[in-house]
Amino acid sequence: MSRPALLRFVVFAIIVMAVPLMPFVPSFWVTLLDFVGLASLVALGLVLLTGVGGMTSFGQAAFVGFGAYATAVLTTGWGWSPWATLPVSLIVTVGAAVLIGLVTVRLSGHYLPLGTIAWGISFYYLFGNMKSLGAYDGISSIPPLQVLGHNLLDSRSFYFVVWGFVLASILATANLLDSRIGRSIRALRSGSAAAESVGIDVWRAKLLVFVYAAFLAGLSGWLYAHFQRAVTPGVFNLTVGIEYLLMAVLGGAGHIYGAILGAGIVVVLKNFLQDVLPVLFGAGGNYDGIVFGILLIAMLQGAREGLWPVVARRIGREEPRSVVTDSRLPAREMTATGGELLAVKSVRKEFGGLVAVNDVTFEVGRGEIVGLIGPNGAGKSTTFNLVTGVLPLTGGEILFKGERIDGLSPARIAERRIARTFQHVKLAPTMSVIENVAIGAHLRGRAGMLAGILRLDRSEENQIFAEAARQIERVGLASVMHQPAGSLALGQQRLAEIARALCLDPELLLLDEPAAGLRHMEKQALAGLIRRLRDEGMSVLLVEHDMDFVMQLTDHIVVLNFGARIATGAPAVIQRDPAVIEAYLGTAA
Amino acid sequence: MDSTIALFLIQDGVINGAIYALLAVALVLVFAVTRVILVPQGDFVTFGGLSLAALEAGRTPGAIWLLVMLAAAAAVMDAFVAAREGDVGKAVRLLLRNLLPALLIAAAVHLLAPLRLGMAVNVLLVIAITVPIGPYLYRVAFQPLADASVLVLLIAAVGVHLALTALGLVLFGAEGYRTAPVISGSFEIGPFFVSAQSLLVLAATLILLAALALFFGRTLIGKALRASAINRRGARLVGIPTMLSGRIAFAMAAAIGVVSAVLIAPLTTLYYDSGFIIGLKGFVAAIIGGLAAYPPAVAAAMAVGLLESFSSFWASAFKEAIVFAAIVPVLLWRSLTTQHADEEE
Numbered sequence: 001m002s003r004p005a006l007l008r009f010v011v012f013a014i015i016v017m018a019v020p021l022m023p024f025v026p027s028f029w030v031t032l033l034d035f036v037g038l039a040s041l042v043a044l045g046l047v048l049l050t051g052v053g054g055m056t057s058f059g060q061a062a063f064v065g066f067g068a069y070a071t072a073v074l075t076t077g078w079g080w081s082p083w084a085t086l087p088v089s090l091i092v093t094v095g096a097a098v099l100i101g102l103v104t105v106r107l108s109g110h111y112l113p114l115g116t117i118a119w120g121i122s123f124y125y126l127f128g129n130m131k132s133l134g135a136y137d138g139i140s141s142i143p144p145l146q147v148l149g150h151n152l153l154d155s156r157s158f159y160f161v162v163w164g165f166v167l168a169s170i171l172a173t174a175n176l177l178d179s180r181i182g183r184s185i186r187a188l189r190s191g192s193a194a195a196e197s198v199g200i201d202v203w204r205a206k207l208l209v210f211v212y213a214a215f216l217a218g219l220s221g222w223l224y225a226h227f228q229r230a231v232t233p234g235v236f237n238l239t240v241g242i243e244y245l246l247m248a249v250l251g252g253a254g255h256i257y258g259a260i261l262g263a264g265i266v267v268v269l270k271n272f273l274q275d276v277l278p279v280l281f282g283a284g285g286n287y288d289g290i291v292f293g294i295l296l297i298a299m300l301q302g303a304r305e306g307l308w309p310v311v312a313r314r315i316g317r318e319e320p321r322s323v324v325t326d327s328r329l330p331a332r333e334m335t336a337t338g339g340e341l342l343a344v345k346s347v348r349k350e351f352g353g354l355v356a357v358n359d360v361t362f363e364v365g366r367g368e369i370v371g372l373i374g375p376n377g378a379g380k381s382t383t384f385n386l387v388t389g390v391l392p393l394t395g396g397e398i399l400f401k402g403e404r405i406d407g408l409s410p411a412r413i414a415e416r417r418i419a420r421t422f423q424h425v426k427l428a429p430t431m432s433v434i435e436n437v438a439i440g441a442h443l444r445g446r447a448g449m450l451a452g453i454l455r456l457d458r459s460e461e462n463q464i465f466a467e468a469a470r471q472i473e474r475v476g477l478a479s480v481m482h483q484p485a486g487s488l489a490l491g492q493q494r495l496a497e498i499a500r501a502l503c504l505d506p507e508l509l510l511l512d513e514p515a516a517g518l519r520h521m522e523k524q525a526l527a528g529l530i531r532r533l534r535d536e537g538m539s540v541l542l543v544e545h546d547m548d549f550v551m552q553l554t555d556h557i558v559v560l561n562f563g564a565r566i567a568t569g570a571p572a573v574i575q576r577d578p579a580v581i582e583a584y585l586g587t588a589a
Numbered sequence: 590m591d592s593t594i595a596l597f598l599i600q601d602g603v604i605n606g607a608i609y610a611l612l613a614v615a616l617v618l619v620f621a622v623t624r625v626i627l628v629p630q631g632d633f634v635t636f637g638g639l640s641l642a643a644l645e646a647g648r649t650p651g652a653i654w655l656l657v658m659l660a661a662a663a664a665v666m667d668a669f670v671a672a673r674e675g676d677v678g679k680a681v682r683l684l685l686r687n688l689l690p691a692l693l694i695a696a697a698v699h700l701l702a703p704l705r706l707g708m709a710v711n712v713l714l715v716i717a718i719t720v721p722i723g724p725y726l727y728r729v730a731f732q733p734l735a736d737a738s739v740l741v742l743l744i745a746a747v748g749v750h751l752a753l754t755a756l757g758l759v760l761f762g763a764e765g766y767r768t769a770p771v772i773s774g775s776f777e778i779g780p781f782f783v784s785a786q787s788l789l790v791l792a793a794t795l796i797l798l799a800a801l802a803l804f805f806g807r808t809l810i811g812k813a814l815r816a817s818a819i820n821r822r823g824a825r826l827v828g829i830p831t832m833l834s835g836r837i838a839f840a841m842a843a844a845i846g847v848v849s850a851v852l853i854a855p856l857t858t859l860y861y862d863s864g865f866i867i868g869l870k871g872f873v874a875a876i877i878g879g880l881a882a883y884p885p886a887v888a889a890a891m892a893v894g895l896l897e898s899f900s901s902f903w904a905s906a907f908k909e910a911i912v913f914a915a916i917v918p919v920l921l922w923r924s925l926t927t928q929h930a931d932e933e934e
Contacts, residue, residue: 108924110739118916129906242751286755293752300745301733
């Protein structure tokens with residue numbers, strides 16, 4: 001956390017902890033705030049899962065249920081003391097989350113939320129029908145929590161435990177987001193292709209955030225069981241899961257304090273609706289459901305970013321992160337120069353009946369700049385996607401340093417120090433330029449989730465950000481380093497992608513139309529940069545439509561047309577090649 | 590299990606499967622045209638079925654309030670848009686065009702309900718109440734989100750479901766109802782009894798599916814709907830309004846919901862929240878068909894019906910858990926075999 005963020009946290013913590021100490025705050029409100037705290041834990045996980053990781057879950061209630069039932073069974077059936085069940089409750093929840101998550105995170109697009117609805121309902125019926133778990137009556141007379149020999153029976157004493165956990169979770173979540181693993185999770189939203197291209201194992205990142213969210217839900221469940229002293233399958237109910245999602249949407253998915261705000265609004269409003277509306281309209285209604293349903297739709301229609309951004313604007317902007325420039329990541333050496341680095345041999349790609357790449361063969365030598373050119377639809381970007389493992393080959397083979405890399409995943413290929421940029425820019429628009437670029441150094445750090453949460457990763461983080469800053473300066477974006485990537489002009493975004501790719505410390509750099517959208521002077525600067533990279537020993541393969549740029553820069557050119565290689569050679573030779581002239585200008589009459 | 594029980598379970602499964610098939614077709618239709626995953630599809634069944642039960646008892650169905658409220662909301666939203674454009678005349682026209690039909694229907698139902706005019710009139714009244722709810726719902730909840738992602742539309746659909754179910758409790762109460770069969774009597778075919786109502790279910794399903802096939806293949810509106818399903822922007826360019834196709838799709842979904850309700854209400858007791866579970870099973874089927882194809886969805890609906898009836902025999906308590914857990918592997922299979930363009934959004 002940056003210093004202003006930490007200050008905000010401390011102020012928030014003091015206010016939160018002072019509330020129940022004030023004698024004029026009625027017990028009713030303290031109890032309500034206990035429930036807000038319980039819901040906040042779940043909403044916090046959902047903020048990470050949905051708002052940051054891009055996975056919408058209606059099933060978080062299931063994990064609350066796992067945490068609650070685990071402690072209910074152990075304390076009532078086996079006589080365990082409540083605190084002793086905490087690790088077990090969390091292990092049960094995490095275990096279930098890993099198993100469910102292994103399937104769920106593989107679900108794509110809207111299938112994922114549908115999947116969470118499906119298992120959410122299944123668990124409700126499963127637990128409702130298990131006789132050993134009390135069926136629909138659930139389990140009652142769960143012992144209360146004890147602290148220093150005191151039973152925490154009243155809502156005032158329980159408050160400190162709940163909110164203690166909430167504050168700890170806020171701190172942990174904020175730290176996690178501002179760490180190497182956190183960035184890999186935040187990178188998921190800009191699409192998996194960019195994340196994979198810098199070596200992030202997308203499935204693992206998704207599973208991590210899924211399990212983290214479940215962990216917080218399980219913690220909430222454990223607390224709930226000892227606060228209510230009873231659990232029923234009602235905690236699993238889909239309606240409850242929808243309410244958790246409403247909290248995240250209301251607060252603003254993606255904002256930590258938004259989760260607390262959303263939880264507060266939903267819990268207080270629900271209590272109000274259940275107490276007041278039946279008096280107005282007559283008993284027997286489920287008015288909170290009507291209001292919450294309408295509220296959810298209204299939020300989506302009117303304020304999809306949620307309420308927190310509105311509040312945050314009043315509190316003040318996030319400070320740009322400070323960069324310690326003297327720390328450095330250890331740079332790796334380029335392997336011996338000379339000879340071929342990448343060999344593309346008779347590579348073929350068919351989409352149904354269409355042959356997009358037709359038995360194309362070419363090499364990229366060490367320390368060489370190779371241009372891949374051809375008219376639109378010639379198969380240039382497809383060739384890039386084949387080399388970087390985004391698409392599987394139909395035939396042929398690709399060798400990097402003599403080792404076959406076709407069939408490897410994009411992340412494995414990135415591990416071999418092959419970096420790329422994309423024809424359609426793939427940056428996380430709301431993250432700052434430097435954070436986007438730092439994602440590129442993912443493979444050069446090793447701090448894990450726990451190190452991130454406990455802040456043990458600071459020296460590595462400083463190194464990563466110093467490296468990111470260095471690469472940003474190299475591509476000439478130092479002045480916009482702390483701006484959101486989405487606010488940059490398209491040409492600048494392309495440069496930011498190059499900086500991200502350079503953070504990987506690549507031996508082979510693949511640039512897809514790097515000069516598109518750049519002005520003349522910027523193109524000259526870019527050409528200078530690419531030459532310097534070559535002089536440092538890096539090899540570059542680039543697709544580009546600007547012929548002046550390609551001709552002055554490259555050592556060697558490969559020309560594709562309709563998926564087939566029609567010419568290869570030095571720029572001067574290519575310019576005179578009749579087949580190339582025909583492909584670009586049509587047959588001379 | 591002997592063959593008699595097996596045959597009975599198959600019969601039960603096929604009849605339920607037929608209902609799920611209808612709902613699956615409605616889900617596929619709505620998704621294809623509007624990209625909305627219509628979670629509240631089952632709520633149309635509840636509102637239809639419980640309205641029919643109310644009319645049988647000579648009471649005014651609470652659903653007319655939903656109709657009037659939605660019409661009022663749609664009227665205000667339409668009028669607001671027109672008024673912002675500065676066209677007061679248009680605003681008033683839209684206000685009336687939205688409100689009048691709903692008020693007329695509500696008044697007619699309220700007047701006719703105590704007369705107990707018999708099954709045929711009751712069914713017509715239920716159609717008159719429930720079908721317009723579809724397009725009004727589209728106008729109020731989904732039309733403002735027409736350009737949003739599938740995910741946002743799905744969350745909105747869940748919100749609609751939450752509100753409708755809760756409203757169902759207010760409008761119809763917590764009691765369950767079963768209506769009189771459309772046709773009574775039963776036949777003895779071989780070793781087992783078949784009720785006339787279950788034959789009606791099968792026959793009606795087949796006719797409706799055939800009618801839908803004709804509608805999409807032969808009529809201009811059907812073709813227009815298919816066009817907007819395949820390429821929304823292209824359809825708009827050739828003059829098919831997205832809003833209109835959305836409203837038509839929702840009207841058809843509501844109509845299919847009413848038909849399902851009339852068919853199933855005599856066979857099973859409907860509660861205010863039963864629709865969701867019934868709808869979700871249609872869902873499983875629709876998803877197996879990839880939310881895109883009708884014949885696989887119908888076949889899958891039969892499979893769901895059979896899975897349900899057999900699991901109710903072997904493990905009746907866990908019937909629902911089994912059926913819903915079965916969606917997950919299907920979703921996984923679908924995810925792994927289809928490329929999602931919208932994932933990159």
